[in-house]
Amino acid sequence: MEYDSLDVIEIDSIVSDKLFSMCTLVSNKDEYKLLLDSAKNAGFNNENTEFMYIDNTLNNKYDAYDGLNQCLNKANAKYVILVHQDVEFKFDNIEVLISKIKEMDEVDPKWAILGNTGYDINNINTQYTRITDPGQLDVHNGPFPAKVSCPDENIMIVKNELNLMFSKNIGHYHLYGADLSMQAYIQGYNTYVIDFHILHRSGGYPNKSFYDTKEKMIKQYQKALEIKFFRTPCSPIFLSSFRILNKIMNSKVVYSMKKRLDQLRFNKKSTMNEQ
Structure with a gap:
């Protein structure tokens, strides 16, 4: 089909040759190098993965919402891995992740986000976790896959075809996993914790900025979901x-x-x- 001299591309013909886009906010180059080295050892390479990062090494130029939105907007692969710089793929590799994604496609084709820890969507007292981090070695608290309200942000695998984005008026470095899960939920999609074991070399602790972000999120969705x-x-x-x-x-x-x-x-x- 020709339209004069215009370069017209049918949308269905745009296909990425990569399975994963791995996106990271980077403030520490040494930590990021450890992440990349571990990813390479786990089978992620330039043939199957595009590696993207937001450079915050000199200052916090971008917060998590703005920075990772750039990644989601520019990522070309089928799945986007949003991962902290202090994570290492020390245990499970790319083949395990691919198998878990295939399992999710059978269990629930309407999955949108996969993570490694979160609370049951119908029971706020039940937590599912598959991780090693400070104070927790080889935690396997299933069964998996488990539908959750939202994942921890240390690693999130997002189905790129859904075009999910983070809210533009919350900001900072907290609760963006909850925000993205809410965006998915409103559109009829689900979030799960899967049996994919990685190392996260730090824990998360609420501080004042966490509670400030929580208040912003409550106000946003209170307005969005009001009767x-x-x-x-x-x-x-x-x-x-x-x-x-x-x-x-x-x-x-x-x-x-x-x-x-x-x-x-x-x-x-x-x-x-x-x-």
Whole structure:
């Protein structure tokens, strides 16, 4: 198909030759080198993986949300591995990861994000973990795969075709895994912890910036998920998280009442302005 002299590419013909894009925020070059060396030993190479990093070695030019959004936007591979610089692929290799992804495709084709630790999506007391980090050696707390609310950010495998992005108005270095999982959940996709064992050479500890970020996240999603009416060009829509309430409020009777009440309020406001 020709369109004069324009270079037109059919979207379905754009295929990456890499399976993984490995993306990292880098503030310590020595730690990043350890990550890359371990990735190479685990079978990640230039044939199957593109390696991308955000350079924060001189200063924190980019926070996690902005920096990793650049990675998600530019990554060309089928799966994006967002990984901390202080991680090492010391135990499981690329073949194990590929097998776990194939397993997930069978268990739940609507998976979006895979991690190595998180809490059960329906039980906030149940945690699933597969990791070695300070104070925890070879933790295998399953069964796996396990559907979770969100993963720890030390490593996240994201299905690139879903075009997920982090929120642009939260910022900093905390809770971005929760944010991305919420974005996926709203679109009907799921987050899982899988049996993929790596070494994370530090632990996470809440500090003031963590709680500041938590407050920003609460405010954002509180506004996004609040109960409300939308008026589309074709029909009004009432949205809430309650199925029965949605059914009632989206009935023609309620719409009619809502329309009349809004008109009365509008007429009253117009009369007061005229006075």
